[in-house]
Amino acid sequence: MPDTTIPVIDLAPALQGNRAERLRVAREIEAACTDIGFFTITGHGVPLALIDTLRGHASTFFNLPLDEKRRAEPERVTVPRGYRALGFDALSRGNAGDAPGDLKEYYHFGRESWPDTPYYTGETGQRYFIPNRWPARPDGFAAAAAVYYAEMERLTGQMMSLAALALGLDEDFFEDKIDRHITAMRLNFYPAQQEAPLAGQMRAGPHTDYGLLTILNGENTPGGLEVQTRGGQWLRVETAPDTFVVNIGDLLMRWTNDRWVSNVHRVVNPPPGSGPAAQRISLAFFHHPNYDALVECIAPEGQAKYPPVLSGEYRDQQYRRTRV
Template identity: 45%
Template sequence: MKLLNVPVIDISPFRKGTAQDKQEVVARLVDQACRDIGFPVISGHGVAPDLIERTRAVSRAFFDLPAQRKLKVARPAVDVTRGYTGVNEESLARSRDPEAYGSDLNESLMIGPVDPPDPAYANAPAAGKHFAPNIWPEDLPELQAVYTAYYREMGKLAEELMRIFALALGLPEHYFDDKVDRHISRLRVRNYPAQKEAPQPGQIRAGAHSDYGSLTILYAEDKPGGLQVCNANGDWVDVPIRPGCYIVNIGDLMARWSNDNWVSTLHRVVNPPAGAGAESRRQSLVFFHNPNYDAEIANLMPSQAAKYAPTTSGEHLRSLYVKTQNA
């Protein structure tokens, strides 16, 4: 039977167990989750709780700054995924439906790679702006060190998850290693302010969309107005928020890589109940993992006819950034 709700999977046997544990205890469960609903929640990931809390705290301090100070680090262009984006400046739903109504009720701060590769690779024409410099707020100097440490830790976790994915897809464990060693991932922290006035009809915190890349690693708060996914029956179901756990989902690129054996699932962030007040403020730490820009994205299922022409990670992402203007 298909999973209709998001499962919780302990990945510590992959990190500490035997080859059999990796395959039968973790990879098998991850494969089912990615085939059925595209969203596992993971425990046993090994990320230090103190680092998570410091990242949450410094992010809250940034979003508490006056608007004019946040705008000092405003996103410079639609194809440069860096800097601050304000409330009502995006509509994620338009990535699927150009006619979708309403802009999203959140603001965000975004960075990219903190350890760029050699200049010849980073500055090659095919690199585009994937290694554009980060924009750091002078008003909050401690943020750079915390975000840098968190970005690096998420890169390590993503590499481990890609090894789990490899086994789940019937590939050698280290198949993806040389395809993600110069990844073009983004850390985007989203703040969903408490709603002091009623949203416009049809307007929610984040419209229904799928993610673009290989996988997303999300640390969310258990607050009113949270994340929902659309399951195989077409029903919207809440994603469980477990203390210390990460929500993981695959994106369009990984679905394409798997020849659609895995699903990049529609998800959204709904509004809190009317009158929820200050307690409905919600913050999410979101790491969008993307392979090296020159990694070939082609059918990994040799027994199946390819549904898509080969492309590269960089081209796939760049086309979506420009098309939707909401990276």
């Protein structure tokens, strides 16, 4: 596979077919994850109307006056829920970079409800299972987000089964590691740029993601997503309204002992003078294992490149590093 293309993988045969079809699609995933760590999926079963509904609510919210949006900020700056204004974090700092705050706004939310049991409601659980914060407008925002989140849960569960097959593991290898996952979503808004960015400032600086898989629905507008190939080339990632871009996160790379790559990517600035057409929204589901899942390399004894790490602790560390 050349390192100048983002492969497109049709999931429908795996989701609707027998084990032989699942293995065939798993081999395509293995090739993509080994080569570049990014691929586009079709045949995923997520209705376009559902995607469009959440995107429409996000667009309405982000185009509200700033003072109204800021009423949806969390009460404490460390709480990963609600609205964040332009420049709140700099993602490149999670990979030891140094840049001004990213030129994006975002809305951060997780699952809407969870069981009333100690895993979720105990002292540790409360760090990850946090009530969502929703704005007064637009009506239906929270409901649309909950429906979309549930569809992403279904899809990532199916994809992690395929990932296990691709790695030569039992198909259910990841099930007890993601059945109480701590996944957060971000609705990212990249406004049209009225002023020139500071030196080194981007919509999202070069970074890797932290968890297992990221599933993103984006837009083809000026100033979009780019991924760095193994050869160092920056490659534009095309998207369509009814497809998702999938990339590998740090924990899955660690689990595979670098067999799969958690690749550096960024969101570049639009060309000067692009105007309102450069406004961009992406819907990003950052699939993250149970907070107590121990991520240990599936490698022969003595060959592991990384020490074991707890899923929740790793995410906490990365969140802290990216705050401006």
